[in-house]
Amino acid sequence: MKIILAGTPEFSVRSFEEVINHFDVVGIITQPDRPKGRGQKVIETPVKQLAKRYGIKTFQPEKISEIYEELKDMDFDILLTCAYGQYIPQRILDLPKIAALNIHGSLLPKYRGAAPIHYSILNGDEETGITLMYMVKEMDAGDMIFKASTPIEEGYTTGLMFGILSMIAADHITEWLNNIEKGLFNRYPQAKEEVSFSPKITKEECEITSEKTIFESQRMIKAFNPFPGAFIMRDGKKFKILNYSNNQEGIEFKVKDGSIYITELQAPGKKALPYKEFLKGSEF
Template sequence: MESVIFMGTPEFSVPILKGLVEKGYDVKAVVTQPDKKVGRKQKITKTPAKVAAEELDIPVYQPVKLSGSPELDELMQMNADFIVTAAYGQFLPTKFLNSVKIAAVNVHGSLLPKYRGGAPIQYSLLNGDEETGITIMEMVKQMDAGDIYAQKAIKIEEDDNSGKLFEKLSYLGRDLLLETLPKIADGTIQKTPQDKDKVVFSPNISKEQEKITKEMTAKQAFNLIRALNPDPGAYMMVEGQRLKVWKAKVADEATSLNPGCVVANKGRFAISFADNSVLDLLELQPAGKKKMPVKNFLNGQGSKFTLGEEIVDE
């Protein structure tokens, strides 16, 4: 079986790495991002890919920057058949891509050329897409621009959020990769160039994009909430305080209230948005507190809001 240098960082990459090992590929190394401080206590935390690699007894490399590093020289000397990347998080030098015997392959969480970049899964939700999928592509110097080996689509369900889609796509990516690698190895697969006229980019989510505003419709707010769940979370400013919204649904009703007003606060907590739309808030996290269902919120600080009151700040 062919040898592989695997490169990945988040949980998305773990089923793909394990799938390669279970299928019998000789994974010579796992390259992942450096350990980083996480949470309020700033605890040094290993990446999910590193944890999996250590469980599988595979050597781990964690250069801060791969290009020009001693680690790069070591990796190139392995003369692997494949490089396989799955949400690694760094550009790879061209000489490294060219060092493998067969191909450098990327498992990408979108239907390219739509959503090149670091946040394809989030943007599929943010834009209210009906489907997303996996692309197995040839790696080139330009970001996510290589020829396509294979693609497979799945429907985006109403209750999907970013976390659920990451999990679904990681297993879809594993299966499609394992189906595609033998065809690349024996030369029976045909590559398809990406249509440059249909390229859409999905840059990493910015801090500014995390905020729910009154200018949004309820549907747009709903899409933002699920796109940013579980990380980093979307929030709205309510009477000067940050209120994270982890779960919501678009109400069937319309309202004549101005955007940002309380539509209902008895048994449900609903807010008016643009175009007379209404959003039911279902799971909330007030500043300095834990996540809670809306019932608990209403029993606490939510009870002070009155119907028709404008509570959402700009």
């Protein structure tokens, strides 16, 4: 079975490598390389680095529609996306012989959109998972094929859940694609009454203020770690909050119904530090 992959971040790499090792991957599409960090050095996407390791033809269009003619001339059965980061027009979704499929980081129909893992932690969910689904014009609205779930333990951050879910996707994707090739699967429409959304998190949503509750503040710290990063403002400066304690150990920050206790934080332009080290010589 010939497959074209489309993805960009580290989250895609494990499952894509499984696909490369078990199927005929004839091309990989990823976002253009972008400048990052203070030095604005151009960094290759993790998926491009994967493609180079295996010598697979790579496409990096600003808009995927730019490579429509090239894709149309290619012979492939499946287009498989995972955290690609671009809207894919219907005429490209129609190209594969079998299907255009997406690996989504939630148990659909819950949390369609760009930030499903963030929202599962922000809302205090007890479980999340991976859904393999058909791609349609409407974002994340296609029929579901397979799911795999996992608990969200107390203290789990978005960063940790990204790693867990990427491993779950990698553990299942070969079996799922084999079943699709053999026709051993069903399609399950998403129940409209159960649909919820997880739009991209804005920086403004990450501020912990005195109007937040303890629970809200703690969930924000976990949900926005490591990115975009929950923060508090102090003397006009933004301090990123990475961890907290439940036992009144740490820097106290008063909120609506009590206090949270910050155990790890990061000053502007500095590295993250445990609170005791942070307070040495600090006027915080």
